[in-house]
Amino acid sequence: MRIDVLTVLPGLFDCFLKEGVIGKAISSGKVEVKVHNIRDFTTDKHRVVDDVPYGGGPGMVLKPEPIFRAYDELTKEGEKPYVLLTEPWGEKFNQEMAVELSKKPRLMIICGRYEGVDERVKSLVDREVSIGDYVLTGGELPAMVIMDAVLRLIPGVLGNLESLRADSFSDRGLLGYPNYTRPAEFRGMKVPEVLLSGHHKKIESWRKEQSLRKTLERRPEIIENLKRKGLLTKEELE
Numbered sequence: 130m131r132i133d134v135l136t137v138l139p140g141l142f143d144c145f146l147k148e149g150v151i152g153k154a155i156s157s158g159k160v161e162v163k164v165h166n167i168r169d170f171t172t173d174k175h176r177v178v179d180d181v182p183y184g185g186g187p188g189m190v191l192k193p194e195p196i197f198r199a200y201d202e203l204t205k206e207g208e209k210p211y212v213l214l215t216e217p218w219g220e221k222f223n224q225e226m227a228v229e230l231s232k233k234p235r236l237m238i239i240c241g242r243y244e245g246v247d248e249r250v251k252s253l254v255d256r257e258v259s260i261g262d263y264v265l266t267g268g269e270l271p272a273m274v275i276m277d278a279v280l281r282l283i284p285g286v287l288g289n290l291e292s293l294r295a296d297s298f299s300d301r302g303l304l305g306y307p308n309y310t311r312p313a314e315f316r317g318m319k320v321p322e323v324l325l326s327g328h329h330k331k332i333e334s335w336r337k338e339q340s341l342r343k344t345l346e347r348r349p350e351i352i353e354n355l356k357r358k359g360l361l362t363k364e365e366l367e
């Protein structure tokens with residue numbers, strides 16, 4: 130997969146693209162991420178990327194010209210990207226969307242900023258995406274959240290497919306089970322006996338029960354939804 134990011138703050142992505150699972154996926158060539166400074170696509174000497182909103186009002190709006198120039202330049206060759214725009218009013222990002230986006234061969238993420246982008250930029254956009262109902266200083270962190278959730282799903286990026294399978298939200302959207310590692314007792318808190326038993330069937334059913342219990346406690350609507358769709362087994366319903 131290739132992702133092109135358009136932003137006025139490219140430096141924000143430096144650590145994200147160098148460190149951890151994402152950094153390894155890029156350095157190994159499993160995925161390609163290119164961050165582009167929208168200012169590099171301006172033509173005036175002051176490299177202006179924003180302007181005051183027509184009709185008045187607070188703040189600044191990202192101008193259309195530099196973004197369109199970037200889009201035209203970056204899509205001259207190769208597959209047309211599926212274009213996302215990160216902004217507060219977008220469709221709520223979730224695991225289902227991450228799975229869908231991970232199947233696209235190429236993405237472009239335009240990072241919203243200031244009071245937003247000129248409305249005409251949206252003629253380039255396939256999906257406006259929000260990571261939550263709160264006000265941020267810009268769309269760069271949401272772009273990183275989306276890339277993290279999407280790129281980890283690319284085959285080969287996560288070493289152990291098992292950890293992908295046991296993810297929260299991956300088994301029918303159920304929350305993940307509790308995890309423990311050595312030591313078996315720490316400050317009086319013991320690891321559940323079943324996990325030390327080596328009895329794989331018992332461990333699996335304990336984990337399933339914990340996952341259902343946690344989901345029922347924290348996200349009852351997920352259980353209701355699965356019940357309605359008939360996606361819970363008789364044992365799970367008991």
Ligand SMILES: Nc1c(O)cccc1[N+](=O)[O-]
Nearest residue numbers: 216259260261264265271
């Ligand atoms: N919430 C927010 C914002 O305030 C600015 C840009 C993008 C987002 N978002 O994607 O959620």
